[in-house]
Amino acid sequence: MIFNKLKEITDNLKEKYKKGYSLGGGFGKEGLVVYDKDNEKVKKMIDSGKYKVVYADTSGKPMKDVWSIPFINPVSIERIEIENNLTQKPEALLERIIKASSNENSIIFDYHLGSGTTIATAHKLKRKWLGVEMGEHFYKVIIPRMKKVLNGFVCGISKEVEFKGGGAFRYYELESYEESLENCEYKLDENSLIDYGKSRKLIKALKKGENICLDINAYDKEFDIFLTISNLLGLKIKNIFIDKNGIKSCKFENDEIINLENIDLIQYPKLRNLIWWEK
Numbered sequence: 193m194i195f196n197k198l199k200e201i202t203d204n205l206k207e208k209y210k211k212g213y214s215l216g217g218g219f220g221k222e223g224l225v226v227y228d229k230d231n232e233k234v235k236k237m238i239d240s241g242k243y244k245v246v247y248a249d250t251s252g253k254p255m256k257d258v259w260s261i262p263f264i265n266p267v268s269i270e271r272i273e274i275e276n277n278l279t280q281k282p283e284a285l286l287e288r289i290i291k292a293s294s295n296e297n298s299i300i301f302d303y304h305l306g307s308g309t310t311i312a313t314a315h316k317l318k319r320k321w322l323g324v325e326m327g328e329h330f331y332k333v334i335i336p337r338m339k340k341v342l343n344g345f346v347c348g349i350s351k352e353v354e355f356k357g358g359g360a361f362r363y364y365e366l367e368s369y370e371e372s373l374e375n376c377e378y379k380l381d382e383n384s385l386i387d388y389g390k391s392r393k394l395i396k397a398l399k400k401g402e403n404i405c406l407d408i409n410a411y412d413k414e415f416d417i418f419l420t421i422s423n424l425l426g427l428k429i430k431n432i433f434i435d436k437n438g439i440k441s442c443k444f445e446n447d448e449i450i451n452l453e454n455i456d457l458i459q460y461p462k463l464r465n466l467i468w469w470e471k
């Protein structure tokens with residue numbers, strides 16, 4: 193910063209100019225923020241002795257609206273092989289965004305992962321991260337890419353941030369209830385139970401009004417049945433426990449208790465949505 197010597201340089205003033213305007217020469221009325229001390233005009237100002245020079249912290253230089261970051265050239269090792277048009281971004285771009293908006297150990301969340309640049313970069317920058325992707329390329333592109341990152345494959349910002357590999361991640365495949373149910377199959381077994389995991393064709397043979405028991409335990413292996421009931425009925429869960437008969441049970445906020453063997457689809461018609469049902 194260069195300030196007119198006549199002007200008292202207060203912290204307030206420094207603060208103002210830190211946020212202040214751009215580089216270079218030219219005379220501000222009260223002072224000038226200088227990022228480029230080699231600029232000819234600035235040099236002259238300094239040489240004139242009329243100004244007091246206080247160098248600003250250049251790491252605080254304000255960014256312009258348009259960022260000029262080179263795209264990843266087609267043969268760069270940073271470039272990942274992708275079949276569909278995922279518009280892979282340079283890690284340098286994500287680095288800037290992530291550094292500007294988070295600290296080490298912050299959590300970065302990208303719910304449209306695409307090629308996974310956000311999480312690859314976040315990982316190298318020592319952030320925690322979460323990512324979501326619905327496309328098949330999750331397996332073909334993102335997981336292999338993240339494995340390479342953890343393995344220390346040097347590309348993108350690795351050198352600059354001295355990332356040498358390491359770390360861990362977990363991933364899960366989420367399935368909507370509807371999808372789970374679509375994938376379920378049902379069949380009457382010897383005890384007239386509809387047993388999850390068997391042929392769904394047989395359910396078509398059931399007559400209306402026929403007494404049907406549902407093996408809810410089987411659903412419980414796939415997803416959280418009590419939480420689902422809680423959502424469907426709009427009732428909060430008080431506690432989940434094993435009852436005196438050893439059956440997993442749940443007490444809801446209205447003190448109603450449902451155990452995995454007494455779910456009555458007549459009483460709770462909404463729960464029919466839980467199972468695949470002839471339309």
Ligand SMILES: C[S@@+](CC[C@H](N)C(=O)[O-])C[C@H]1O[C@@H](n2cnc3c(N)ncnc32)[C@H](O)[C@@H]1O
Nearest residue numbers: 279280281303304305306307309324325326327
């Ligand atoms: C343009 S890419 C995002 C790229 C990445 N965030 C980036 O900036 O480089 C968009 C991605 O979002 C995914 N996507 C779209 N809708 C989604 C959804 N509802 N849930 C998860 N992923 C989704 C697409 O499959 C695609 O891979």
